[in-house]
Amino acid sequence: MELDKHYNPQNVEDKWYKHWMEKGYFQSVPDDREPFTIVIPPPNVTGVLHMGHMLNNTIQDVLIRKARMEGKNACWVPGTDHASIATEAKVVKMLAEQGVKKTDIGREAFLNHAWEWKEKYGGIILEQLKKLGASVDWNRTRFTMEEDLSNAVTDVFIQMFKDGLIYRGTRMVNWDPVGKTTLSDEEVIFKENNSQLFFVTYPFSESTMKALGVNEGGLTVATTRPETIMGDVAICVHPDDERYKHLVGKTIIVPVVNREVPVIADDYIDMEFGTGCLKVTPAHDENDYRIGEKYKLEAIDVLTEDGKIHERAGVYVGLDRFACRKQIVKDLEQLGLLQKTEQIKNTVGHSERTDAVIEKRISTQWFVNMQEFMKRYPKVLDAVMTDEIKFHPPKFKNVYKHWMENIKDWNISRQLWWGHRIPAWYDESGNFVVAKDADEALTIYKQQYPDKSVQTLSQDEDVLDTWFSSWLWPISVFDGFKDKNNADYKYYYPTNDLVTGPDIIFFWVARMIMAGYAFNGEKPFSNVYFTGIIRDKLRRKMSKSLGNSPDPLDLIAKFGADGVRMGILLSSPAGNDILYDESQVEQGRNFCNKIWNAYRLIAGWQVIESPISEGDKLAGKWFNMKFRQAVDDVHAAFADYRLNEALMTIYKLIWDDFCSSYLEMVKPPFGEPVSRETLDEVKHHFDQVLKLLHPFMPFISEELHTALYEGNPEKALIVTEFPKANVPYETINEQALSIITEIRNMRNSKGLSPKHEFDMVLRTADSSIYVQWESIIRKLANVVNISYNADKPEKCLNALIGKDELFVPYAEQIDEAEEQKKIEEELIYLKGFLKSVDAKLTNEKFMANAKPDVIEKEKQKKADAEEKIRKLMMN
């Protein structure tokens, strides 16, 4: 069969994925083997695959495939996340395009649309994972809003409420005016902003003027948010501030609304900032809220849920908050109350999902009491600090610790419909009970409020934060809440590795650890591999608006899944951002091609039934040594989750040692056959290398593994054995191989063709280390006659091979002076080296302090250098 000159992934990848599926290799059921479990970070159900997913899932697939080949019962659980805000936003947008508003159609109809949407688009991202080669157990696909997982959420909520870990309270929360929902602190992204700082004068009240005996005047405050002036209830200054001391206790007038408010003093105030006067707006700022509580001030919320001015403000009603800012500044100017405007840099919170500017708002919501939680489950922090749960790279331990030690209550209610509805039921006066369903709620209610005669309660309209279900994921995918004693859960949990981005360390990783210890008393996983964030060449994050994010499926179509996997992995040590560049996936594709052609080479060999030659035998042993060393390196790299280094080791093993060296050593001259024994050995080595490669590049390795055995391999590669570490091997002295490089170099420097034949003379104390390599040296260095310890030829090129001398007779265009110069340079180098070594050896302090083995090494270096110098001097 004619084989294509270039590897063609299209002919290979889908075929093998289908085959693996049909054979059920991805499926896992509990048995007596050791389990190896990974739960996928569930992508948003309506999402599409992006580069981050590619990196993340490739790493998981590498870990899973390796474990599977090591004889473990590998189980990779796939699934999707309902992603409350993101999905609801998409459905709202879709309905808007049809001219439908969610409030018009009501909750039930809206949810029908959402489920329809989910059915239609929910599977896309999982299908895309197949293209990548992800060996997930599709029978185990879960969805965070399916019945069992929803029940788990409800049960956990109820339990935590009973345990006093969940409470309903009125707090200042983050409000997203576009999504019209609250957000947790983690969902607020702070961005640096160029803002204007407005200096606004609040005039003295009549009584103040009277008391001061003046006819005019006022206090000037600096604010970036003049549109909240209508909510001002006080002016606050520092008690020690000499400028304002006399005004404390007096009143001033809030501009525009002409409300008379007090001037108060509190040492919270920073005298240096602005004018040293703070306008107190308890409804719209966290710090003002605290001051408001302390001094029992009213909180006037002047904004509506969509960020417009509320009727309560009295003026500008209905105007958008930013439009209002402009308008009020204009009006203040006209009133002569705007003193000046300064440009400042500050940070402004934005919604992670909608990017809207966040408003602080006082609202009644559900919270998890985190301080209390951490008090009860100290293991959540300890496990990470003591490496019971290992972070890779470990630098994220600090980040984790810092967050844990400063943890705030978690706002878990969201004003959305798509999600897990909060299992709380209310009567008309706001009394509520928490229960599994309406019936149970009523029963409990009657017990709790026996004197009330309510027959119907209404359920909380809000749903829970998406992460309130995600944090249960490693437990709930194995139905650990439904039945603590089920076989899957007992077998697979705790899971082994979690692979995710550092951006969700708080959202998800930390909370899964909390859930693990709180609901089960056990860690959810043993290792967390934090990937980097994929950026473009210029270190910009990949984003739709920049258009710098390639479509992963296009890349796979162009370069093959193996090529893309390799390209992404090669440059991504754990925790480092990866700078994506198409040349990397090109490198991956080229590597596939290289391997493909290695196969083409041996597939074309004619075979003869003759015994293996000594040279081929030696080449085989030599390659085996290289292979074993590489395998050990690969295992060591895996142990530290240095996957990129493991892959690089394999890359070099295949390209340099297998292709460039081993195959060249045993390759028969054109048209000549190869011995059966040699071919078998080459095939064996090739197959070993493919096994090592398989977790990284599953498709091409499986294809060639099969091809090597003429379509009848004993086993599919995916379930063969991954090469083991620490297998003993015969050590081969390979010093002779540097002769090849030296001679090729000589030829190159003289501009000679590789076809130009050379003879060579070696001066050595031990010719045996060279003799066995002769046939290979002849072949690869194109040398004809080899002699040992003969006289130095009249005219020759020379080089040092270790401590031995190599002469290559060559009469033409030889420049004696140049050759001499080369030797001189070598001598200068060696003498310098010797001097530095001598300096150490004659230094008493060195001899006194250095470890014996270091001294021994230095002595050896001295002896070697002296011998080399002696030889060079003789010429």
Add this chain to the structure above:
RNA sequence: GGGAGCUUAGCUCAGCUGGUUCAGAGCAUCUGCCUUACAAGCAGAGGGUCACUGGUUCGAACCCAGUAGCUCCCA
């Protein structure tokens, strides 16, 4: 404002508890080759004051202090 981390070749990064003249890898670059496996290739080569300044040490890319620049997290 608080915290963490980074700075090594043109680029991306290794360099473990100081000890081969220790300065490495891949890619890129340069030179010569279309040598019947592969030009998506082959054979070679050249690139670095290890951010800067001091200190500790027989010895520092590595340890310590300071300076500068960058990144991330938190408020």
